[in-house]
Amino acid sequence: SQQGEEDPQALSIQEGENATMNCSYKTSINNLQWYRQNSGRGLVHLILIRSNEREKHSGRLRVTLDTSKKSSSLLITASRAADTASYFCAPSGAGSYQLTFGKGTKLSVIP
Protein backbone atom coordinates (compact mmCIF):
# COMPACT_ATOMS: atom_id res chain seq x y z
CA SER A 1 0.00 0.00 0.00
CA GLN A 2 1.12 3.55 -0.61
CA GLN A 3 1.84 5.83 2.31
CA GLY A 4 1.92 9.59 2.35
CA GLU A 5 4.51 11.45 4.35
CA GLU A 6 3.43 14.68 5.99
CA ASP A 7 5.72 17.62 6.57
CA PRO A 8 6.37 19.35 8.90
CA GLN A 9 5.82 16.97 11.79
CA ALA A 10 4.70 19.86 13.98
CA LEU A 11 3.59 23.41 13.30
CA SER A 12 2.73 26.16 15.75
CA ILE A 13 1.05 29.39 14.62
CA GLN A 14 -0.96 32.29 16.02
CA GLU A 15 -4.70 32.45 15.59
CA GLY A 16 -5.58 34.24 12.37
CA GLU A 17 -2.47 33.12 10.52
CA ASN A 18 -2.47 30.65 7.66
CA ALA A 19 -1.19 27.10 8.12
CA THR A 20 0.35 25.08 5.31
CA MET A 21 1.24 21.42 5.53
CA ASN A 22 2.60 19.17 2.85
CA CYS A 23 2.29 15.56 1.80
CA SER A 24 4.63 13.60 -0.43
CA TYR A 25 4.06 10.15 -1.91
CA LYS A 26 6.01 7.74 -4.06
CA THR A 27 3.89 6.26 -6.85
CA SER A 28 1.08 7.45 -9.10
CA ILE A 29 -2.31 7.94 -7.48
CA ASN A 30 -6.02 7.96 -8.29
CA ASN A 31 -6.82 10.37 -5.53
CA LEU A 32 -5.52 11.78 -2.28
CA GLN A 33 -7.50 12.46 0.86
CA TRP A 34 -6.85 14.71 3.85
CA TYR A 35 -8.10 13.94 7.34
CA ARG A 36 -8.08 15.72 10.69
CA GLN A 37 -7.75 14.09 14.10
CA ASN A 38 -8.48 15.89 17.33
CA SER A 39 -6.50 14.46 20.20
CA GLY A 40 -7.37 10.80 20.79
CA ARG A 41 -10.47 10.91 18.59
CA GLY A 42 -11.37 9.27 15.30
CA LEU A 43 -10.18 10.81 12.05
CA VAL A 44 -12.54 13.09 10.20
CA HIS A 45 -12.48 13.40 6.42
CA LEU A 46 -11.70 16.89 5.16
CA ILE A 47 -11.30 16.76 1.42
CA LEU A 48 -10.61 14.41 -1.49
CA ILE A 49 -8.74 15.54 -4.58
CA ARG A 50 -8.56 13.40 -7.71
CA SER A 51 -5.45 12.94 -9.77
CA ASN A 52 -6.84 15.07 -12.62
CA GLU A 53 -7.57 18.01 -10.28
CA ARG A 54 -4.98 20.61 -9.36
CA GLU A 55 -6.80 22.51 -6.66
CA LYS A 56 -9.84 22.11 -4.49
CA HIS A 57 -11.50 24.33 -1.90
CA SER A 58 -13.75 23.64 1.04
CA GLY A 59 -14.52 26.58 3.30
CA ARG A 60 -11.19 27.77 4.75
CA LEU A 61 -9.37 24.76 3.33
CA ARG A 62 -7.48 24.75 0.09
CA VAL A 63 -5.79 21.62 -1.23
CA THR A 64 -3.41 21.50 -4.15
CA LEU A 65 -2.06 18.49 -5.96
CA ASP A 66 1.05 18.33 -8.13
CA THR A 67 1.26 14.87 -9.62
CA SER A 68 4.54 15.66 -11.38
CA LYS A 69 6.16 16.27 -8.01
CA LYS A 70 4.08 13.63 -6.26
CA SER A 71 3.04 16.10 -3.62
CA SER A 72 0.00 17.79 -2.14
CA SER A 73 -0.48 20.66 0.23
CA LEU A 74 -3.24 21.62 2.64
CA LEU A 75 -3.71 25.29 3.43
CA ILE A 76 -5.90 26.41 6.30
CA THR A 77 -6.60 30.11 6.09
CA ALA A 78 -7.39 32.40 9.04
CA SER A 79 -6.71 29.62 11.52
CA ARG A 80 -8.66 29.26 14.75
CA ALA A 81 -7.84 27.60 18.04
CA ALA A 82 -10.35 24.90 17.09
CA ASP A 83 -8.11 23.94 14.14
CA THR A 84 -5.59 22.55 16.64
CA ALA A 85 -5.34 18.90 15.61
CA SER A 86 -3.22 16.42 13.69
CA TYR A 87 -3.62 16.33 9.92
CA PHE A 88 -3.04 13.27 7.77
CA CYS A 89 -2.88 12.67 4.06
CA ALA A 90 -3.82 9.36 2.45
CA PRO A 91 -2.93 8.77 -1.20
CA SER A 92 -4.44 5.82 -3.04
CA GLY A 93 -3.35 4.34 -6.35
CA ALA A 94 -5.09 2.21 -8.93
CA GLY A 95 -6.17 -1.15 -7.60
CA SER A 96 -5.60 -0.13 -3.98
CA TYR A 97 -7.52 -1.95 -1.28
CA GLN A 98 -5.65 -0.36 1.59
CA LEU A 99 -5.58 3.22 2.77
CA THR A 100 -2.38 3.98 4.61
CA PHE A 101 -1.78 7.01 6.78
CA GLY A 102 1.51 8.66 7.68
CA LYS A 103 2.45 10.10 11.03
CA GLY A 104 0.66 13.36 10.40
CA THR A 105 1.35 17.04 11.00
CA LYS A 106 0.49 18.23 14.48
CA LEU A 107 -0.88 21.76 14.23
CA SER A 108 -1.14 23.99 17.28
CA VAL A 109 -3.03 27.26 16.89
CA ILE A 110 -2.31 29.63 19.75
CA PRO A 111 -5.16 31.98 20.73
Place this chain on the structure above:
Amino acid sequence: EAQVTQNPRYLITVTGKKLTVTCSQNMNHEYMSWYRQDPGLGLRQIYYSMNVEVTDKGDVPEGYKVSRKEKRNFPLILESPSPNQTSLYFCASSFSGVYNEQFFGPGTRLTVL
Protein backbone atom coordinates in the same frame (compact mmCIF):
# COMPACT_ATOMS: atom_id res chain seq x y z
CA GLU B 1 -27.44 9.50 12.67
CA ALA B 2 -24.88 7.97 10.32
CA GLN B 3 -22.05 6.62 12.41
CA VAL B 4 -19.49 3.97 13.21
CA THR B 5 -19.68 2.68 16.76
CA GLN B 6 -17.05 0.77 18.70
CA ASN B 7 -17.31 -1.06 21.99
CA PRO B 8 -15.82 -0.97 24.47
CA ARG B 9 -14.29 2.49 24.37
CA TYR B 10 -11.77 1.66 27.08
CA LEU B 11 -10.50 -1.73 28.16
CA ILE B 12 -7.82 -2.87 30.57
CA THR B 13 -7.08 -6.58 30.44
CA VAL B 14 -4.35 -9.08 31.20
CA THR B 15 -2.05 -11.03 28.94
CA GLY B 16 -3.68 -14.04 27.34
CA LYS B 17 -7.31 -13.23 28.07
CA LYS B 18 -9.24 -13.34 24.80
CA LEU B 19 -11.16 -10.22 23.92
CA THR B 20 -13.32 -8.84 21.15
CA VAL B 21 -13.73 -5.22 20.12
CA THR B 22 -16.95 -4.70 18.23
CA CYS B 23 -17.44 -2.33 15.31
CA SER B 24 -20.76 -1.53 13.71
CA GLN B 25 -21.81 0.93 10.98
CA ASN B 26 -25.32 1.97 9.98
CA MET B 27 -24.50 3.39 6.53
CA ASN B 28 -24.74 0.19 4.48
CA HIS B 29 -21.04 0.49 3.68
CA GLU B 30 -19.25 -2.26 1.79
CA TYR B 31 -15.71 -1.56 3.02
CA MET B 32 -14.58 -1.77 6.64
CA SER B 33 -11.16 -1.74 8.23
CA TRP B 34 -9.27 -1.70 11.51
CA TYR B 35 -6.32 0.49 12.43
CA ARG B 36 -4.11 0.81 15.43
CA GLN B 37 -2.44 4.06 16.40
CA ASP B 38 0.74 4.23 18.44
CA PRO B 39 2.87 7.26 19.35
CA GLY B 40 5.55 7.87 16.76
CA LEU B 41 4.19 5.19 14.42
CA GLY B 42 1.03 6.82 13.11
CA LEU B 43 -1.96 4.74 12.05
CA ARG B 44 -1.32 1.26 10.77
CA GLN B 45 -3.94 -0.91 9.14
CA ILE B 46 -4.57 -4.28 10.75
CA TYR B 47 -7.24 -5.87 8.53
CA TYR B 48 -9.74 -4.74 5.97
CA SER B 49 -12.88 -6.17 4.41
CA MET B 50 -14.12 -5.38 0.93
CA ASN B 51 -17.50 -6.99 1.59
CA VAL B 52 -19.26 -9.69 3.56
CA GLU B 53 -17.11 -12.80 3.94
CA VAL B 54 -14.17 -11.06 2.21
CA THR B 55 -11.34 -10.01 4.50
CA ASP B 56 -7.64 -9.49 4.00
CA LYS B 57 -4.55 -8.62 5.99
CA GLY B 58 -3.33 -5.08 6.36
CA ASP B 59 0.15 -4.05 7.38
CA VAL B 60 0.16 -5.38 10.96
CA PRO B 61 -2.20 -8.40 11.18
CA GLU B 62 -0.16 -10.58 13.57
CA GLY B 63 -2.03 -11.40 16.76
CA TYR B 64 -5.42 -10.31 15.42
CA LYS B 65 -8.41 -11.96 13.78
CA VAL B 66 -11.50 -10.49 12.17
CA SER B 67 -14.75 -11.74 10.73
CA ARG B 68 -17.37 -10.19 8.46
CA LYS B 69 -20.51 -12.28 8.71
CA GLU B 70 -22.83 -9.32 8.33
CA LYS B 71 -22.37 -6.15 6.33
CA ARG B 72 -22.73 -3.84 9.29
CA ASN B 73 -20.39 -5.57 11.77
CA PHE B 74 -16.64 -6.10 11.71
CA PRO B 75 -15.35 -7.33 15.08
CA LEU B 76 -11.65 -7.38 15.96
CA ILE B 77 -10.58 -10.41 17.95
CA LEU B 78 -7.44 -10.73 20.07
CA GLU B 79 -7.16 -14.44 20.88
CA SER B 80 -4.24 -14.07 23.28
CA PRO B 81 -3.47 -10.39 23.88
CA SER B 82 0.05 -9.32 24.75
CA PRO B 83 1.37 -6.02 26.14
CA ASN B 84 2.63 -4.96 22.69
CA GLN B 85 -1.01 -4.81 21.59
CA THR B 86 -1.63 -1.95 24.00
CA SER B 87 -2.80 0.74 21.62
CA LEU B 88 -5.60 2.98 20.39
CA TYR B 89 -7.77 1.12 17.90
CA PHE B 90 -10.00 2.61 15.23
CA CYS B 91 -12.59 1.01 13.03
CA ALA B 92 -13.48 2.73 9.75
CA SER B 93 -15.96 2.18 6.95
CA SER B 94 -16.65 3.55 3.48
CA PHE B 95 -19.20 3.11 0.71
CA SER B 96 -16.86 1.04 -1.43
CA GLY B 97 -13.14 0.82 -0.89
CA VAL B 98 -10.40 3.36 -0.42
CA TYR B 99 -11.44 5.83 -3.12
CA ASN B 100 -14.27 7.08 -0.93
CA GLU B 101 -14.41 9.06 2.28
CA GLN B 102 -13.61 6.88 5.28
CA PHE B 103 -15.83 7.23 8.35
CA PHE B 104 -14.01 6.50 11.59
CA GLY B 105 -15.30 5.24 14.89
CA PRO B 106 -14.46 7.01 18.15
CA GLY B 107 -11.66 4.63 19.06
CA THR B 108 -11.01 1.94 21.66
CA ARG B 109 -8.14 2.45 24.07
CA LEU B 110 -6.79 -0.97 25.01
CA THR B 111 -4.26 -1.66 27.74
CA VAL B 112 -2.85 -5.17 28.10
CA LEU B 113 -1.03 -5.76 31.39
